[in-house]
Amino acid sequence: MVYATILTLTEKLARGIIIYVLNNTVNRRSLYLAIISVYPYGEYPFFDSLFLIITKLGDLGxxxxxxxxxxxxxxxxxxxxxxVLFNLLLTTVEVELLKHFVGRPRPFVVLPISPVLVSEAPMASFPSGHSATSFAAAIMLSYGLPKYKNYFLGLAVLIAISRLYLAVHFPTYVLMGAIIGSLTSTLILYFYMRIKGRKPRFQ
Incomplete structure (x- = not known):
């Protein structure tokens, strides 16, 4: 049942993206509307519940x-x-400063999306904090525990997708959050090695 539903949704999504490309609509709001039009909220309770749980895992890191x-x-x-904790703290500060100064509205504020499944500050969409902290932590954890990197990065991707599904961020805002988190993690490792003169030793 779930497998068949996923196949149907994937087919609809592919059709929506093809139509978007053919229409040559270079507008993130139009693209977002095309995507959510084939993933109507409230019609798939399983996915609503699933992505609500996933996004809760990323709440406040x-x-x-x-x-x-x-x-x-x-x-x-x-x-x-x-x-990892220092990484999360620094990334959170970066994101909150950007949210404060940029103040971009969330998709559910400017687009006809109903029902709204989560309650979020309406003007704090850019960048995605969940994506930023998730990728910051996932990159650092993957460096220290490479054996489990697929699990860490997979979880970060799922949390980022949940923010799109729940209509609290535009795709570019989620992408920017992921970039900020990844860069912050990379820079922390870089400066650690510069200061200590060696790579972190986990032993």
Missing amino acids: FIWILFSIVLLITKKYRLLGVL
């Missing part, structure tokens, strides 16, 4: 902070836990 606490408990990966 909850799941990433939880990972960090587990790492802090272990002597071997304590440094990694500290780096």
Whole structure:
């Protein structure tokens, strides 16, 4: 049942994107409307519930902070836990400053989207904080625990997609959040190596 529904939705999404390309509509709002037109809210309770749960994992960096606490408990990966927490803090500050100064409206504010599944500040859409913190943490965790990088990055991608599905960010805002988080994580590792003269050792 779920598998058949996913196939149907994928087919509709592909058709919507093709129509968009053929119409040559270079407008992010038009593209977003094309996407949500084939994923009507409220008609697929399973996906509504699924993405609500996934997005809750990213609220205030909850799941990433939880990972960090587990790492802090272990002597071997304590440094990694500290780096992830510092990464989350720095990324959050960056995002909140941008949200304050840019003040872009969310899709559900400027587009005819109903029902709205989550309650969010209406003028805090750019960039996506969930995407930023998720990719910041996922990149750092992937560096320290490369064996599990597919799981970390996969979770970050799912959280980013949940923000699109729930109509709280435009695609470009989610992408920018992911870029900010990834760059912040990379820069922290870079400066750590510059200051310490070596790569972080998790042992």
